[in-house]
Amino acid sequence: MIRDIIAKRYAKAFFAFASEHGVLDQGAREVREFADLLVKHKDLHDVLSNPVYETSERKAVLTTVLSKVGISDGVRAFLLVLTEKNKMKYLGTIVTHLDLMVDEAEGRLHVDVVSAASLDETTVARLRQKLAELTRKDVQLSIKVDESLIGGLVTRFAGMVYDGSIRTQLNNLGENLIKEW
Structure with missing residues (x-):
């Protein structure tokens, strides 16, 4: 701190x-x-x-x-x-x-992307375009593969984490089921 x-x-x-x-x-x-x-x-x-x-x-x-x-x-x-x-x-x-x-001054944004499988060029281009539209910045992607995600993506930028992985969804589902029992 x-x-x-x-x-x-x-x-x-x-x-x-x-x-x-x-x-x-x-x-x-x-x-x-x-x-x-x-x-x-x-x-x-x-x-x-x-x-x-x-x-x-x-x-x-x-x-x-x-x-x-x-x-x-x-x-x-x-x-x-x-x-x-x-x-x-x-x-x-x-x-x-x-x-x-x-x-920030130059309008660039570095985004870390973790995917369950390698992404093809078309998917990478679409992801970059969507993030650029969302943030209005020149998006620089750093892509890694982590098969333990099972499916989906985890993106990190601007101090935020957007977790759309199947692993997290399954964990959340499991926690909700346990709470309801």
Whole structure:
């Protein structure tokens, strides 16, 4: 909860800065790539996130790393602020919120779809079209198969889950029968 509140605040600040300077796509991509770098190099993440190290030491390490990976000045300043304020540990969550903000600004919606069986191209196209009509956004689908659903679909987007699976319907039916007995 606190992590999300802090992450949203920093994501919103970076979003406003990058939007104002016309570097939103590039800036968000660079922040995301740096977060990926920290995932791959856990020791670097630990140094930059651990308040045991002096702020000046953490900033020096960050500056050295950033000079080698070619990050823009705005992103460099943002990452230095995170280090100075001891918020680098929230970078992954910040990226998640930043990506949501960028998608919203650009009219994109990522939808996770889980199906009981693989979907053919026609069905995928119809699903994308219906979701685009419903949300008035450019829908990006991520489709997975889970045979345990028995049939139907589960869709997740905008913090909501729409479960039209046979498995859930059978579970609900079973619960209702038990209540009535």
